[in-house]
Amino acid sequence: MTIPPDMAAWLGTAASTFDATLTGLAFETIPFLLIGTFLSALIREFVPDRTLRKIFPRHPMLSIVVALISGTFVPICECGTVPLARQLRQRGLPLSTSVAFLLAAPLVNPLTIVSTWVAFRGVSDRFVFVRIGFGLAAAFFIAYLVDIESKRNPGLALVAAAPRFSRIENEKRPRILIAAARHVGAPSGFVERLVDALDHTAVDFLDTGRYLIGGIVFASVARAFVPPDAIQGALSSTVSAIGIGLLLAFVLSLCSSADAFVARSLFVPASYPAAVAFLLLGPMLDLKNTALLSRFVKPKYLLPFAAIIGLAAAASAVLSMPILEPR
C-alpha cells in the first residue's frame, strides 16, 4: 500500500508543525514553571505565616484585591503562577485569594503589559487598558464567586491537597495546623532551608511538569491539524468571532508574555472582540495549563471553573466593544 503524494506531504507538514509547536511551547514554558515552582518553594521555606497574614488582609474582598495587585510584581507567565497559587492556598489563605492571583498574575505581570503595548502600538493603546482592566475585573468576579461558593459549601475543597499534607484535606485544616506542620522537623539554617527548597522544587516540578507536557502534546496535535488562518472567514459576525478568539486562545496555548502579537496578526483589523477574547482567555485558561490546573482544581470542578472563565472573557469582549471599535 502506498500513501498518495498529497497526503504524504500533508502528513509531513503536520508532523513538522507538531514538533515545532511541541518544542517551542515546552522549551519556553519549562523554565517559567521551574522558576514559579522555585519561588513557591522559597515562600514555603523562608516566608513565615505571619508575614503572609500581614500582606493579605483577613477580609476576603481586600485579600482578593491584594492578590490581584501582587501579580504585577511577579514577572512570570501562567505556567509559573499555578505553583505560586497552590502555595498561597496551602499556606492557609482563602481559596478566593489564590484563585484571584492565579487568574490575574499572567494578565497584569510586567512582561504581558509591555508586550501588549508594543503589539498594539499603532492600532490602539486602549488594548492595554482593556486587557488589564477587564482582566482584573473578570478575575475579581470569578474570585468573588469562589468566595461565595466557599462560604455556602465549606467542603468545596477546590484545591487538591499538597503531597506534604495529603492526609489532611486543605479546607478542613485550620491555619494553626498548617503552621505546626511546617515547623515539625523544619530546617533552621539558611543553607539547609535552601537545599530543602530546591528539593521541594524538584519534586513539585517533576509532578506538575508531566501534566504541563501532556497539555502541550494535546495543544501541538490540535495546532498541527487546525491551521489558525483557516478561521478568517468566521470573523465577520461578532458572536462567531468571539467564539473563534476563545477557541484559538485555548488551542494555541501561547505564553501570555507574547500572545498579544499573535492576537494582532490574527484578528486586527478584522475583529477587535475576537482579539479581546483571545487576549483575556489565553492567560487564564488554555489547553496546556488545563492539564496543569488539574493539580490545583479538583477534576469535578475543572469544567465549571473553565466555563466561568470562558464566559467572563466573552462578556469582557462584548463590553469592550464601545471602547475599542473605531467610531
Next chain:
Amino acid sequence: MKPVFSFRPDKLARSLLFVLSAAYYGWLVLSGNITRIMHPRMIPWIVVATLIMVLIGLAGVLGGKSERHGTDTLSHYLPILFVFVMASLFLASGDLPQGLSSGIDVAALSANFERRDKAAEEAATAPLPSTIVFDDDRYWSLYNRLYDEPKTAAGREVVIQGLVSREKGSPAGSILVGRRFMWCCSADMGTIGLFATLPSANEPPQGAWVEVRGTLGTFERVADGKKELLPMIVAESEHRVDKGSASEIIFPF
C-alpha cells in the same frame, strides 16, 4: 547546617536528570540554537532556570529533609526526556531556519536589541527613502509599511535578501523572498517577505538565499473572496549571495 551526603540511587537519578537538562539548555544558549526555538529576549529567563537546575542537581547530592524522596516514578521522568528527544529531532531536521549564528552573549544581545529597536522605530515613522534596503534591524517595520501602504511605496527602488519560497495565489512566475519570523517561540513561526517577478525564467530553487533588486509595484490578490492590494518587486537582478551574518529568523520585537 550539616549537609547529608547520602548517595541514594533515586536521588542521584533525579539530580542527573536536572543536570542533564541544565546541560541541554546551556548548550542551546551557547551554540545559538536557542534562537531556532524561542525569542532571544527569553534568554535571561533560560539562564535563571538553568542555574536553578544546576542547584537542584547539587541539592540532590547534598540531600534535603523532605519526606518525599524516592517517590519519583518513570511517569515523572519520561515526559521531560520525551521533550528533549523531540527538540533534538526538531533541531536536526534540515529544513529549519538558522537563528542567530552562535555564541550568545546576553549583554551584547541587549545592546543589539537597543540598536534594533531604535532602527525599527525610525523605519516605522521616517519618510520612506528612495532606495529601501531590508536589513535585519528594519525588516519588520519596512515589511509592515509596504503592506499597509503599497501604493505609497510603489516606484521606489528596493533591495531585499531572503529565502526563496512559493506561495499560493501569487502571480505566475513570481517567488516570495522572505525570512521566517518568530513572536515568541517556534510554535508561532511564520514567513514574511515580498513577492518578486524575476528578470529571467531561470527561477532559483526553493530555500535558496538570494538578493533581489528591483522596483516596487503592486498586484491584486484574491483571498477568501476578498481582494487585497499587495506590494511586489519587479526585479532587475536576482542572484544567490552568501548569507553572512544575516539572520534567517526575524524577531519583530
